[in-house]
Amino acid sequence: MKLSFVTVCYIILNTILQVLVSATVNEYSEIKEFIKNEAKRLGFVKTGFARPDMVDQSIAFQNWLDKNYHEDMKWMENHIEKRLDPRKLMDDCKTIIVFAANYHNQVNYSDVKISRYVLGDDYHIVLKKKLRKLLEAIQQKFPQIEGRFFTDTAPILERYWAQKSGIGWQGKNTNLITRDYGSYIFLAEMLINIELEADQEHADFCGSCAKCLDSCPTNAFVDAYQLNSNKCISYLTIEKRADFSPEESKLIDNNLYGCDICQEVCPWNKFARETEIEEFKNRLHLINKNLDFWSSIDEKTYQQTLKNSAMKRTKLTGIKRNSRAIKSNRI
Template sequence: MMEPFVRRRHTMLIKERAHALGFAACGVSTADFLEEEAPRLEHWLRQQQHGQMAYMANHFDKRLDPRKLVDDAKSVVSLLFNYFPKEELPTDGTYKIARYAYGTDYHFVIKDKLRALMAYIEEEIGEVHGRVFVDSAPVMDKAWAKRSGLGWVGKNSNLLNRRMGSYFFIAELILDLDLVPDQGIRDYCGTCTRCLDACPTGAIVEPYVVDGSRCISYFTIELKDQIPEAVRGQFDDWIFGCDICQEVCPWNRFAQPTTEPAFAPHPALSEMKKSDWEELTEEVFREIFRRSPVKRTKFEGLKRNINFAKNAKGFPE
């Protein structure tokens, strides 16, 4: 165990550098087994609420114990990066994509910043072993951010922060460095049920439990088969992801625009009408979404989503 002064100094250095790199918040938790989350995850998987997201059932032990991802891990550094747009894309007379997908794929943007933070740690502190993560490995990012005092997990299963709402990406460093852990905060959802009431597909099956296989984001991004007829007419023109449960959340009245230019939307998106989406060619798709999260659906997947939203009443495609 390091001297308390050294631990505090190292913790302060990391947090200060994280803020300098553009992260909106940084918190620390002790790297140990996620005892509280283990039974919840097991139950969620048993209920098949992950749908076709088979990767969610993989590496169960690693999801719950960061020491299985980094030898001798001692600390998890959780970071939030704001993506709330300065300007909203139009919603009238067009189809909608989730705000996180407006600009450059966050994996590219945030991975670079995490690597810069890791390089700074090694330069200032010395030899530190660790790994950087941004939604690309079996890490329960919301659980660690909650432990690190960055917010609480709301009834819509998103991490909520009293200062900035929920429009942010979560990333982690798992380090073999002994740092000063932060304290968690309490739940501030209260009696509010706006997210449950607003979800068109009833994916929030009870407070704090989301059936992933019923979520619009799942249908439009993760599902590779045809979208079930049972949910036709319930998408409200969303063709990639969905922000409804965030839009109705009272805490998002505190969301501030991001200062990261990479998350600004491609200029063509603000001009797109429904007819432009419906007539989208593969060439235009490749141009607009070259480095975008939307690329994940591939051209055929996005066309499927557009056709499903277009024919909301089940008319022939």
């Protein structure tokens, strides 16, 4: 049986299309694998991919703002349309890539407590350097790719996208938890103009556990997955700019900067491993400095001690205020 000219053309075109589609799929698979391998080489412990759709928790986020649970962090109210739709952060954004970097260090405090995340160099600086190198490597191998990267520096709901991309899940303490590294991780994102296969969204493995909620000394959790920043020790010692009320001074107890209690009690953090990123070990000496040091610190010593440190976020006035509160708690 002879085939018509039209039928023959259809078969040929369909075959060509299948070959092109297969080649495209293979190339995109190669891109994804390359990104994961390069990210690992640069020190990221996890990489996930997600489709940049509208955030499906927009109502919950707006309710959180309406209740003023963000207190002085008014920047959370800015660029809401971008927070809820990452495609507005970059023209032609087709994929969100999320990276996790482990910052955990085993510490034994000798006096005041300082959150683990500042016991290394400023993660904004460290991770931006890594992301810049990563994007350069990607574009050298695949020149058609355009991208933007962030690490806590853009209006994007990092933990939401980390869960969407399969990195981990947002725990009842609102931290991002991973099964193999716990919650002592930094997050970073890259938006690119190529549509890569999305990874499966991570399931929630908190179950019936409520250790983080029960252990919070200030009852900062209104409910599971909902934090009232007004009562959070991390917010009070880092983000709050005004002086403490007598009640707030008591709440911070012995915490000079930040608080890790809801992470320390989390069962998943038994899987926490020591960081392999050397820059995140550079300031372990800070835990050996006592209250007298922080109480009497002057501008020059402050700048020298905390150069390139995320701990400078609370400023010298914040360090002094926190020190005074701890002193009053020891009387």
